Amino acid sequence: MSDSETAPERELTMSRAIVDAIASEMRANDDVFVMGEDVADYGGIFDSTEGLLEEFGREKIMDVPISETGFIGAAVGAAQVGMRPIAELMFADFFGVGMDQIYNQMAKNTYMSGSGVRVPMVLMTAVGGTYNDAAQHSQTLYGTFAHLPGMKVVVPSTAADAKGLMHAAIRDDDPVVYMFHKRLMGIGWMPAPDGPKTPVSDEDYTIEFGNADIKRRGDDVTVVTLGLHVHRALEAANDLDGEIDTEVIDLRTLVPLDTETVLDSVRKTGRLVVVDEDYHSFGVSGEIVARAAEGGLDDLSAVRRVTMPDTPIPYARPLEQEVNPGADDIADAIRGVTE
Incomplete structure (x- = not known):
C-alpha cells in the first residue's frame, strides 16, 4: 500500500519505525540483509537495528570488522549480484575512509557498466550533533552526498516518514543513502524533541522519493x-x-x-x-x-x-x-x- 493513513497505527519512535521497515522487508525478501559495526549484538549504537539479530540470526545481521572500505565494498558486490544489502556506516563523518567504495563504486558502477549492473543497496548512516561528540562525530554532511551523482539521499524527520522512506529505499534498484539524525531516534540516553515520535501504520507503505x-x-x-x-x-x-x-x-x-x-x-x-x-x-x-x-x-x-x-x-x-x-x-x- 502507499497510504499509511488507511491502516491501523501505533505510536513509534523513529528507531523502532526503521527497524520495523527493515524487518518487514527481510521477512518478504531473502535477499535483504544488514551488515555494519555493532549492528548485531549491540543493535546499532543508535538502536537502528535493535532486535533484528534475535529474529534473523547472524547470517543476516552481520557485525563486521572496523573497515568501512571492506564492508561497504562487500555490500556493493553483493548488490551487484542481486542481493539487497543494508550497510550501516556508524557515523556519516566516517565516509572518508570508505569514499572510494561509496562514490567510485556504489554510485558509479551502474553508469560505468552501461546499466549492465544495478546496485540496489542502502547505505544507512547517523548524522548530526547536539550531544557533545565533537568535530569527528557530529556532522550532517547532507550536501556532500547530494553533490555526488549516482546516489539517492533520504533524510527522515518523523517515525512515519522513516518507515515509509526505508521501505522505498530497500526496494529501490539504485543506491540510497539513508541519513537518520541521532537526536530524533528516541533512544533513552539522548532524548528527542517533541515531534519525531508519531503514529505509524502496522502495514507496509512507501513514501515516494522527491516528494516534500x-x-x-x-x-x-x-x-x-x-x-x-x-x-x-x-x-x-x-x-x-x-x-x-x-x-x-x-x-x-x-x-x-x-x-x-x-x-x-x-x-x-x-x-x-x-x-x-x-x-x-x-x-x-x-x-x-x-x-x-x-x-x-x-x-x-x-x-x-x-x-x-x-x-x-x-x-x-x-x-x-x-x-x-x-x-x-x-x-x-x-x-x-x-x-
Missing part, C-alpha cells in the same frame, strides 16, 4: 529544512503564531529534490528562509536558494539562510549550542525576512 511534505501551512514566510531542524522550525513557527504565518517544508529527500513544492510555496509567500544543520558554504542551503532564484526570482522579496558556520563542530556544550541553529535563530530569520 508541508509540515505546517502558512502565507507569510516559507521555511525549507530537513532532519532535526524540521522540529526546530516548527517550534519557531508556533512561537510566532499570530505574528507571522509561517509555512514549514520538510524536504524528506535531497536526491531527488522536490523543487516544485518549494517554488509553489515561495510564489505564495514571497519570502524564503532555508535552515540546515550542514555547513553554510557550498551546501544544501545554497542549492535551495539557487533553485528558488532560478525558478521564481520575481516572486522573492527576501531570503535568509540559517546554518552551521564553516567551522569544525566544538566539543564543549556551550560552544556547540552556539553554532548549531536553534528555534530562536530560526525565529529571528523569519522576522528578518518580513521587515
